[in-house]
Amino acid sequence: MSVPEYDDEFDERVAAGLAFVRRRLSGQYQIDEFGFDPELTEQVFQPVLRQLYHRWFRTEVIDVKNLPGEGGALVVGNHSGTVALDALMLSVACHDEHPAHRHLRLLGADFVFRMPFVSELARKSGATLACNPDVERLLLAEELVGVFPEGFKGVGKRFADRYKLQRFGRGGFVSAALRTGKPIVPVAIVGAEEIYPLLGNIKPLARLIGAPYFPVTPTFPWLGPLGLVPLPSKWLIRFGEPIDTTPYADAADDPAVVFNLADQVRETIQTMLHETLELRPDPFAP
């Protein structure tokens, strides 16, 4: 008698799939003012990323309890890996591993929003431009915001500099957290450094295509499109204890306080990185 049950499940799946297609074709879905499309993200983007997260990078999460279950918070991580896959894997971690299944709203450079297609994928998956008005708006809407203050200095650094945090700029992200009184959650991501070991950067070519850098890795551009396959490193994502920003609420406009707090966050992440690296002696461990 197990056959009908199987049938029901199949029927339900077909019906759900068709209903999804109908909603998409007739435009009957909701997006928020930033262009975030939760349905598309959950039904299309995340299933693809999830395969990469589990099967390819075998990602493990440590101390996900440090991520607040509700309310706005600024998640600050280290950036690496030539292509910003670490941001996408972090968003899978926040959604899948935390009981509240929170969506991480990523912040991207204006370069991302200049590119056709990429800009729209970014908006639909919940990202927005890394600028203070947007960050504050998201935090006040009680969203989880993900930021990588190293920016291109982080993703575009050489393999020899792996797991060395770059400068954090002036700490604009900190002033947004101070102004909204939301906590900062430091995150250390181990594994992204090894996916595309960056050996060099062909600057004239980068300038030609308008990219911040043109990467040379052991496989790219030598193997052509095959060189785009990331190396299957072992990933660990560790969430640190939230840093309460309310004691500094009045100092959002004080550059010295903001800079010092940004530096404190940077130190915390650097220490977490070193500790987490020791848990993973072999970068390509199972």
Add this chain to the structure above:
Amino acid sequence: MSAVANGSAADRARAPRVVIVTGVSRFLGATIAARIAADPRVRKVVGVDRVDPPAELAPLLSDVAVRRVDLTGGASSLVKLGAEALVHLAVMSSPDPEGGGRAAMKDQNVIGTLQLLAACQQMPSLRRLVLRSSTAAYGVSFRDPAVFTEDTEPRDAPRGGYGRDILDIESYVRGFRRRRPDVTTTVLRFAPFIGPQADTALLKFLARPAVPTVLGRDPRLQFIHVDDALEILRRSVLEDHQGTFNVAGPGTLTLSQAVRRSGRIALPVLEPAMHAAASVGRGVAGLSLDQVDLFVHGRVVDTAKLVRHYGFTPRSTAEAFDDFVRAQEPGAVITPARVAATEQRLLDMIRAVRDKQGRAGR
């Protein structure tokens, strides 16, 4: 007399007795003139336009004293009317091919506003000035925040003519505010209007069976329902609302979503091709650079200030768009009913095939 009239706060808040409305030969101007004239506290409404109102708007204007004035030639004839409020709606969002095209549009928008504000400065009785602006005032840039509040400064000037006119108009208004701080100046930055009639260039474009879009771009759009825009305008004239306000339906639709909801088909075009099509002559298929700007960048504004000050929430962008969709249904290629019917047919088909297999299996 005017010094007394401008005196107390309570007096400032009272409804004006004489109102001038510019742009009464078009739907928005004629309708708002009629609504203000219907208020018992208003004694006289003077409607101004450079052309006579068309016959279909004449019934609306029965209680309005219509005057033919070309603002670009000066507006001194309006000074002596003793107006206490002026609503400036003679701002065109797209060129009128029969009325002189883009050059005439720019003249009317920029020079017309300049002349009108010069005349307003001469009116001692004036207490209230309401201007039609647009959310195009925020310009277009890839470094723009996702949502504009009223104090966001434009980063880059828009390519579109209307957008550039709006920036000029707003700079004149800033000057006027400095010179006449006693006048309550209300600047309404409207999102594109929407309603059952496809009577703007953008709406005509969206009503086509196949809507050209920019390849790789899916802009976030916002609309304001015409009825809500009229209500905001009416309150701006009769009540006291100093400042600049975004006027838009809360929420947003992407262009692809709007095209799907109206049952049209999107026709993605490379941006340079779109740009070229908009630049040739009067623009292929009524396309303008203002639309290219909008279709690449999109535009979403924050309406919290409007809702707070006016105590009025316009219907959401999605609801306002639905009103347009219902009226434009005849042009739809893919209707929700057809999609739902296809879905049902597919489901039935799959069930039928599986039933047959099940029976064969047994």
